Amino acid sequence: MSLSIQHLTVRFAGTTALDDLALDVCDGERLALLGPSGCGKSTLLRVIAGLEPHAHGTVKLDGQSLDGVEPHMRPFGLMFQDHALFPHRNVAENVAFGLRMQKVPRQTCTARVDQMLELVGLAGYGDRDIVTLSGGEAQRVALARALAPSPRVLLLDEPLGSLDRGLRDRLVDDLPGVLAETATTAIHVTHDHDEAFAIGDRVAVMHAGSIEQVSTPQDLWANPVSSTVARFLGHSNLIETADGIEMWRSDAARIDPQGELRGVVSRRHFRGQQYEVTVTLNDGRDARFWLVDPPALGETISLSLDRTKVRLLLR
Amino acid sequence: MKSATSTVARVATVVVPAVFLSLFFVFPAATVVATGLGADGIGALGDLAGSSRQRNILWFTVWQAAISTALTVLVAFPAASLVARLPERRRRLVRAMVTVPFVLPTVVVAGAFEGLFQRLGLDSGTIRLRHTVWAILLAHVFFNYAVVVRTVGSFWAGLDSRLEDQARVLGATRWRTFREVTLPRLRPAVWSASAIVFLFSFTSFGIVLILGGPHRATLETEIYRYAVTRTNLTTAAALATVQLVAVSAMVVMTTRLERRRGVVTRSPRRPAGTIPGRWIAANVTVAAVLLAAPIATLLERSLANNGGYGFDHYRALGHRVRQLPAPATTALWNSLVFAVVATAIAVLIGGLASLVVVHGRHGLARIFDLGLTLPLGTSAVTIGFGILIALDQPPVDLRTSWWIIPIAHALVGTAFVVRTMVPVLRSIDPHLREAAAVLGAPPGRVRREIDLPIGLRGLVVGAGFAFAVSLGEFGATSFLPRRPENLTAPIALFRLLSTPGDLLRGQAMALAVVLMVMVASAVLLIESFRGGSEGSL
Numbered sequence: 002m003s004l005s006i007q008h009l010t011v012r013f014a015g016t017t018a019l020d021d022l023a024l025d026v027c028d029g030e031r032l033a034l035l036g037p038s039g040c041g042k043s044t045l046l047r048v049i050a051g052l053e054p055h056a057h058g059t060v061k062l063d064g065q066s067l068d069g070v071e072p073h074m075r076p077f078g079l080m081f082q083d084h085a086l087f088p089h090r091n092v093a094e095n096v097a098f099g100l101r102m103q104k105v106p107r108q109t110c111t112a113r114v115d116q117m118l119e120l121v122g123l124a125g126y127g128d129r130d131i132v133t134l135s136g137g138e139a140q141r142v143a144l145a146r147a148l149a150p151s152p153r154v155l156l157l158d159e160p161l162g163s164l165d166r167g168l169r170d171r172l173v174d175d176l177p178g179v180l181a182e183t184a185t186t187a188i189h190v191t192h193d194h195d196e197a198f199a200i201g202d203r204v205a206v207m208h209a210g211s212i213e214q215v216s217t218p219q220d221l222w223a224n225p226v227s228s229t230v231a232r233f234l235g236h237s238n239l240i241e242t243a244d245g246i247e248m249w250r251s252d253a254a255r256i257d258p259q260g261e262l263r264g265v266v267s268r269r270h271f272r273g274q275q276y277e278v279t280v281t282l283n284d285g286r287d288a289r290f291w292l293v294d295p296p297a298l299g300e301t302i303s304l305s306l307d308r309t310k311v312r313l314l315l316r
Numbered sequence: 317m318k319s320a321t322s323t324v325a326r327v328a329t330v331v332v333p334a335v336f337l338s339l340f341f342v343f344p345a346a347t348v349v350a351t352g353l354g355a356d357g358i359g360a361l362g363d364l365a366g367s368s369r370q371r372n373i374l375w376f377t378v379w380q381a382a383i384s385t386a387l388t389v390l391v392a393f394p395a396a397s398l399v400a401r402l403p404e405r406r407r408r409l410v411r412a413m414v415t416v417p418f419v420l421p422t423v424v425v426a427g428a429f430e431g432l433f434q435r436l437g438l439d440s441g442t443i444r445l446r447h448t449v450w451a452i453l454l455a456h457v458f459f460n461y462a463v464v465v466r467t468v469g470s471f472w473a474g475l476d477s478r479l480e481d482q483a484r485v486l487g488a489t490r491w492r493t494f495r496e497v498t499l500p501r502l503r504p505a506v507w508s509a510s511a512i513v514f515l516f517s518f519t520s521f522g523i524v525l526i527l528g529g530p531h532r533a534t535l536e537t538e539i540y541r542y543a544v545t546r547t548n549l550t551t552a553a554a555l556a557t558v559q560l561v562a563v564s565a566m567v568v569m570t571t572r573l574e575r576r577r578g579v580v581t582r583s584p585r586r587p588a589g590t591i592p593g594r595w596i597a598a599n600v601t602v603a604a605v606l607l608a609a610p611i612a613t614l615l616e617r618s619l620a621n622n623g624g625y626g627f628d629h630y631r632a633l634g635h636r637v638r639q640l641p642a643p644a645t646t647a648l649w650n651s652l653v654f655a656v657v658a659t660a661i662a663v664l665i666g667g668l669a670s671l672v673v674v675h676g677r678h679g680l681a682r683i684f685d686l687g688l689t690l691p692l693g694t695s696a697v698t699i700g701f702g703i704l705i706a707l708d709q710p711p712v713d714l715r716t717s718w719w720i721i722p723i724a725h726a727l728v729g730t731a732f733v734v735r736t737m738v739p740v741l742r743s744i745d746p747h748l749r750e751a752a753a754v755l756g757a758p759p760g761r762v763r764r765e766i767d768l769p770i771g772l773r774g775l776v777v778g779a780g781f782a783f784a785v786s787l788g789e790f791g792a793t794s795f796l797p798r799r800p801e802n803l804t805a806p807i808a809l810f811r812l813l814s815t816p817g818d819l820l821r822g823q824a825m826a827l828a829v830v831l832m833v834m835v836a837s838a839v840l841l842i843e844s845f846r847g848g849s850e851g852s853l
Contacts, residue, residue: 050750050754051753051754052750052753052754071753071758071759072750072753072754073753073754073755073756073757073758073759073761074756075754077754078754078755079750079751079754081747081750081751083745083747085745085747085748085750085751087748087751087752087765087766088770089769089770098752098755098757098765099755099756102755102756102757102761103756146751146755147755150755150756
């Protein structure tokens with residue numbers, strides 16, 4: 002166990018940002034920390050980095066408590082959403098900063114900077130001025146700078162949040178490769194579940210200052226433990242039953258004239274391969290499914306439900 | 317785990333500027349107030365309140381400042397709109413150009429206007445401007461034009477123009493859009509600029525003393541007359557107390573207004589709601605005449621002699637005249653040395669104080685912020701007068717010391733350094749410091765690697781202003797003891813200007829030109845260095 006967090010509580014002027022939070026991250030693992038804005042995920046990163054004091058609990062690295070250890074003494078890297086590149090230094094000087102702090106000899110340092118820039122696909126950019134970089138380039142420089150001192154854990158605070166969709170998709174493709182190549186343990190904060198699934202070996206879903214569920218992306222998607230997690234992952238069919246809340250995955254229904262679900266097509270969006278169809282069931286509830294070739298708007302529909310894609314959640 | 321050296325450095329950061337300011341600003345100001353409110357002072361205050369002459373002086377001080385402010389805003393507002401719509405590079409050029417008059421020594425400007433009136437035959441006869449309130453108002457507009465253009469213009473350039481687009485699309489005319497969408501948003505900047513102009517006009521000294529002539533007096537010139545001409549220190553202290561109270565109130569108000577102005581976010585878009593081009597062109601022409609005519613006349617007067625033109629007046633600067641204890645060239649050299657020393661002090665004190673204002677604990681930072689803005693607002697006259705009466709006996713007897721002049725100049729310069737440094741330091745994204753810390757930089761190293769290099773630009777700009785201000789400083793210096801080795805160029809110029817007759821006029825104009833060139837080069841150098849940052853002054 003590399004990084005271990007227990008009973009972590011942080012309060013800001015009356016509000017509780019982190020509430021008795023526990024989380025373990027293994028060596029070499031990429032953990033995606035997923036949650037809506039304001040759930041405390043950035044605060045958690047800042048506490049790990051030592052930038053934010055906490056009221057209770059411990060952060061341990063390899064069993065050693067980090068209490069009272071100043072940020073600059075912690076073997077972590079941090080990448081901000083706004084990159085926070087030093088505007089008065091060029092690309093190479095930015096990447097070299099952490100190495101200089103470790104008093105790495107100049108030659109080793111230069112070689113390491115070149116190696117890092119190559120790793121992020123920016124070989125030859127060393128002399129460039131920070132202000133001449135595009136958003137994607139700045140993001141890569143920030144990654145190179147954070148990785149250069151070989152941090153034990155890299156903390157990424159929505160590093161792709163400020164980029165446009167296309168660029169973001171490309172970096173989501175690249176980032177796991179770079180992290181794997183450098184065998185870097187990483188905690189990647191995001192509010193986008195696609196991004197979390199693409200980057201994380203495991204995904205931790207955070208809500209109101211604590212972790213709701215940690216699991217692999219596949220398991221998380223198939224077996225969310227609570228309606229909060231289910232809703233945040235995009236599951237919309239949460240049906241109240243006598244036993245609890247039933248979650249019907251949106252791929253759980255099939256058009257079947259003998260099916261047990263009957264209703265009227267009340268909304269119908271063409272999404273390329275399939276339609277996203279909202280069915281107003283006869284008991285008045287709405288359910289949303291992906292269907293091929295559904296009836297027209299306002300027509301009746303009957304569906305059968307695949308019970309293996311239905312889960313009972315905690316209330 | 318804080319090392320001993322870092323603790324020493326931390327303590328020195330607070331203590332050094334605190335001691336300097338207490339000794340050379342707070343203590344003198346307190347002595348002035350103590351004298352003004354002492355047994356004799358209260359009597360003097362009572363006499364002042366009972367005197368209709370003094371009540372008129374106070375009233376005149378207020379209304380000339382109010383009219384100066386209104387006129388400046390009216391004249392400079394269209395130019396602010398022009399500055400706002402210019403592309404970044406040309407905006408900097410225009411800003412630099414309008415800033416030159418702002419930092420010109422008051423004595424030089426007074427000399428330039430005297431020269432202008434003489435050249436146009438307005439110094440006597442039916443239309444007389446010399447020694448009238450109009451001369452004072454004109455000179456105040458000349459000076460403060462830059463304050464309005466820079467404050468309002470920079471603010472305007474940062475407004476989001478999509479709001480105006482929205483208003484136009486919703487059916488508002490161009491004028492209506494300006495009145496209902498642009499103007500209300502500009503209001504904080506206009507108020508803030510007005511407050512500064514009012515403060516400067518209220519505490520204006522050299523202009524009123526020279527251009528107003530013997531019959532026009534404001535609080536400032538009256539303090540000077542009592543303290544220096546009549547050596548009635550008690551009455552002078554009583555007047556200075558009134559002045560200090562009024563100015564402190566204004567400074568507090570100004571910082572309030574400035575804080576409100578600071579809330580608006582800047583956007584790099586095209587400027588919002590601009591004024592039609594023809595109107596701007598007309599206005600800027602008027603302003604150019606207003607700004608350029610005195611300077612041009614100054615040059616012309618300095619070269620004119622016996623119907624022809626030549627450099628005789630400049631050559632004469634090397635010879636001593638009866639009215640001066642040393643040649644004018646010596647005065648210029650003295651001024652240069654004083655300016656270098658004053659700037660060095662101001663950079664040290666101001667640099668440290670800025671760190672306290674930005675990084676210090678809240679209460680301490682507030683005290684420093686206000687304590688450093690006060691010398692900027694407090695009239696030079698009160699500073700000079702305070703030093704005169706407070707530091708004249710042991711343990712601190714500096715009256716006969718050479719250091720008294722650079723220290724007085726540095727007081728004003730420190731405020732400029734702080735005012736340019738603090739916004740630059742504040743604008744540093746906290747994430748930069750955190751990123752440096754996470755990359756392994758201890759707190760001291762973060763200051764050295766992040767705050768220092770980025771703040772250096774502000775420090776250089778502040779140093780340039782401190783240098784220019786010291787070169788032209790007149791108000792405080794005029795109170796300090798006069799000795800040949802202490803003669804500064806502005807004091808020499810004042811003596812030459814106040815000599816009746818035309819004999820020394822030409823030499824005065826030549827001295828004014830040299831002083832102006834020195835100050836202007838400093839300012840233009842600063843502006844070329846300033847880069848993209850848009851300070852408040």
